[in-house]
Amino acid sequence: MKKIFAIILLFFCWGSGQAQLFRIVRAYAFFSVSVPGMQRVDDRGNPVNPDPIIDRVIYIECRFNGRPKIDSVLYNGVLYAATVADKEENVLSIGTRQDNGKAIVLPRSKGNHIWRIDVSQLEGKPLLHEQLKKIVLKGKLNSNKFAFTLISETQLSTPDRP
Numbered sequence: 001m002k003k004i005f006a007i008i009l010l011f012f013c014w015g016s017g018q019a020q021l022f023r024i025v026r027a028y029a030f031f032s033v034s035v036p037g038m039q040r041v042d043d044r045g046n047p048v049n050p051d052p053i054i055d056r057v058i059y060i061e062c063r064f065n066g067r068p069k070i071d072s073v074l075y076n077g078v079l080y081a082a083t084v085a086d087k088e089e090n091v092l093s094i095g096t097r098q099d100n101g102k103a104i105v106l107p108r109s110k111g112n113h114i115w116r117i118d119v120s121q122l123e124g125k126p127l128l129h130e131q132l133k134k135i136v137l138k139g140k141l142n143s144n145k146f147a148f149t150l151i152s153e154t155q156l157s158t159p160d161r162p
Contacts, residue, residue: 024146025112026061029135029153030094030104054126056080056153058117059092059106062141065113070139073119075127080119087114098155129155 033052040048056075062068070082092114094104108114117137121127135150 023064023141023144024060024062024137024148025109027137027148027150028059028094028106029056029150030058030156031056031129031153032095032098032156032158033129034158051126054128056119058119058135058137058150059087059094059114060117060137060148061106061108061112061114063112064141066142068115068139068141070117070137072136072138073117074134074136074138075119075121076131076133078121078124078127080121083118085116085118087116089114095156098157101157104154104156129153 032055034055035052036050040050042048058073060068067084067086070084073080073082090108092106092108094106096103106114132153133151135153137146137148137150139146
């Protein structure tokens with residue numbers, strides 16, 4: 001009986017350790033805001049303020065070399081479409097912060113992998129940064145399901161257009 005208990009305990013510990021191998025270590029959310037160029041007018045010639053274009057991207061660093069499968073990305077419970085892209089660089093230069101102009105650089109830890117997740121809203125008005133309360137990523141790394149929550153995003157400077 002003790003041997004059976006020891007074997008079950010050993011498998012439980014091994015399984016718990018395996019689950020920790022495939023996990024998200026860190027995640028970062030960024031966005032940039034741009035406004036379309038020419039001033040639009042309505043039928044009477046009155047100016048119409050265009051909605052801003054908000055580009056959102058999330059970077060995840062994980063201990064898994066295979067492509068993660070993202071089931072859903074929710075911003076305050078609103079579903080966004082997600083596209084995953086691989087980033088092989090050891091150090092990623094993301095851009096510059098809007099608030100202080102400092103460069104944002106993400107170093108990759110040894111043995112980890114960084115993935116870029118481009119997110120786009122499926123419908124409705126764009127969610128403004130001030131309204132953001134929670135971002136939830138759900139998906140799978142290998143066969144292990146995950147749910148990762150972020151509570152903030154960083155605004156990037158939009159480059160000046162000529």
